[in-house]
Amino acid sequence: MSTIPLTQAASMNLITKVCALNLSLFLTPYALADFISDSTGKLELKNFYYNRDYRDPEATQSKREEWAQGFALQLESGFTEGTVGVGVDVLGMAGFKLDSSASRTRSGLLPVRDSGKAEDSYGEVGVTAKLRASHSTLKIGTLVMPPLPFLEKNIGSLHPQLFRGAYLHSQEVQDLKLDLGRITQVNQPNSTNYEALGVGTGTRKNIVVRGKNQSDAFDFAGGSYAFNKQITGSYYYSALDNLYTQHAAALQHTYPVAENQSLKSELRYARSTDNGNTNIDNTALGAQLSYSLGSHKWTGAYQTMQDNTGFAALRGSFSSLVNFFQYSDFANKDEKSWQLRYDYDFASLGVPGLSLFTRYASGSNVDLGPGRSDGREWERDIDVTYVFQNPTLKNVKVRVRNAMVRSNFERDIDETRLIVSYERPLW
Known part of the structure; x- marks a missing residue:
C-alpha cells in the first residue's frame, strides 16, 4: 500500500505504480470475476474528544484538549483467478478540527503548524498492491499492521499509524501462522508525511x-x-x-x-x-x-x-x-x-x-x-x-x-x- 497526502498525489511510490500498471495489462473479464465479486467497502466515521489535564496550572502547557472528526473509506478488492491472485486496496482518510487552540494542542489528533496551532483539516489516500498464492498473502506499500507482539494497533488517535514496506502473512501449515516483513518509513496518526x-x-x-x-x-x-x-x-x-x-x-x-x-x-x-x-x-x-x-x-x-x-x-x-x-x-x-x-x-x-x-x-x-x-x-x-x-x-x-x-x-x-x-x- 502506498499512502499519499492529498496535496501530493503525484508522488505515489514507484512500486505501487508498477503493480497497478501490470494489473491493468493482464486483467481479463474472466480474471476479474473474483476480483470484483469478492471486493468489500467500508466507511468509518469517528468523532474524538481528548482531554489531558497535567494537574499543573503553572506549567507552560497544563492541558491538552482537542476535538476532531475523522472519516475513513476502505475499499478492498478480491483476488484475480490463477495460481497467483492479484488485488488492490484503497484507503482514504481525512480529519477535521472541531475545537482546539495553541495552548491545548499536541493531543495526537491533529497536525500542528510551526505557529503552534492545529491544522483545520488534513487527509491522505493510500493504494495497496497485494498478491495471494495458496494460503499466503503479500502486501506491498503502506501498511496498516495487524496486531503483532512488537507492534500493537494504536486505538488512541483519530487514524491508525501507517507504515511503508512489505508484509507477508502465511498459513500454509495447519495451526501455524507465519509473518515476515520489512518496514522502511512511518506515518504517524496525526500526520500526512512519512518519516x-x-x-x-x-x-x-x-x-x-x-x-x-x-x-x-x-x-x-x-x-x-x-x-x-x-x-x-x-x-x-x-x-x-x-x-x-x-x-x-x-x-x-x-x-x-x-x-x-x-x-x-x-x-x-x-x-x-x-x-x-x-x-x-x-x-x-x-x-x-x-x-x-x-x-x-x-x-x-x-x-x-x-x-x-x-x-x-x-x-x-x-x-x-x-x-x-x-x-x-x-x-x-x-x-x-x-x-x-x-x-x-x-x-x-x-x-x-x-x-x-x-x-x-x-x-x-x-x-x-x-x-x-x-x-x-x-x-x-x-x-x-x-x-x-x-x-x-x-x-x-x-x-x-x-x-x-x-x-x-x-x-x-x-x-x-x-x-x-x-x-x-x-x-
Whole structure:
C-alpha cells in the first residue's frame, strides 16, 4: 500500500505504480470475476474528544484538549483467478478540527503548524498492491499492521499509524501462522508525511542513541503455533537497523474449568540489545493470569524490566507488554509492576452491547539516577463501551476512556477520551 497526502498525489511510490500498471495489462473479464465479486467497502466515521489535564496550572502547557472528526473509506478488492491472485486496496482518510487552540494542542489528533496551532483539516489516500498464492498473502506499500507482539494497533488517535514496506502473512501449515516483513518509513496518526523510523526513548528508560535516532529499515519474522485447543506459543525476531534487535516469545494456556468458566495464563519474554548506535540492553518478563466466570473476568499480571535500559520499541508504536496501559507502559529501567483488572459484560443484566473494564497498576524501583530515591508510579483506568443494538443506530459505538496517573518522576495527569464511531459496509 502506498499512502499519499492529498496535496501530493503525484508522488505515489514507484512500486505501487508498477503493480497497478501490470494489473491493468493482464486483467481479463474472466480474471476479474473474483476480483470484483469478492471486493468489500467500508466507511468509518469517528468523532474524538481528548482531554489531558497535567494537574499543573503553572506549567507552560497544563492541558491538552482537542476535538476532531475523522472519516475513513476502505475499499478492498478480491483476488484475480490463477495460481497467483492479484488485488488492490484503497484507503482514504481525512480529519477535521472541531475545537482546539495553541495552548491545548499536541493531543495526537491533529497536525500542528510551526505557529503552534492545529491544522483545520488534513487527509491522505493510500493504494495497496497485494498478491495471494495458496494460503499466503503479500502486501506491498503502506501498511496498516495487524496486531503483532512488537507492534500493537494504536486505538488512541483519530487514524491508525501507517507504515511503508512489505508484509507477508502465511498459513500454509495447519495451526501455524507465519509473518515476515520489512518496514522502511512511518506515518504517524496525526500526520500526512512519512518519516524515518526511530526507537522510543521514554523519560526514564535510560536509552541513549549515538547520533541521529533514525533507521532505514525494520525487519521482522516469526509466528505462532497452536499445539492444541488450549496451548499456543509464539516467537518473533525483529531488528531496527543500526538501533536495536529484539527476540520476543510468548506462551498461552486456556483451561476450561467448567461451563462458562475458564482459566487463562500467559508468559511473555522479550530480549532487546544494541544493533549499532545505542546502549539498549533490556530483558522484559511478564506473566498474566485471568479467570472468567460468565460475564465476569478477573485478571492479575506482573511485569519486570531487567538489565541496563528499559524496554525498546518503535517510536510512536505500542507493544504487547502485559502492563501496557492507556498512558504508561511501566517499562522504565529496572521497573517492577503489578496489575489488577476486572471486566464485565452487561448482557447478563439485559443490556447487550454494554461492557466495561477497570484496571489498576503500580510500578516501583524505577532507576532515577545517582542519589535519587526509587521511582514510583501508578495508573487507574476505567473504560466503558456501548454498541447500539437498535437497528436505526446499528454499528454506532460509544467509548469513554478515563485514566488517572500519579508519579514521583513525571507530571501527574487526569485524562479522558470520548470516542463515537460508526462503521457502515458499502455493499
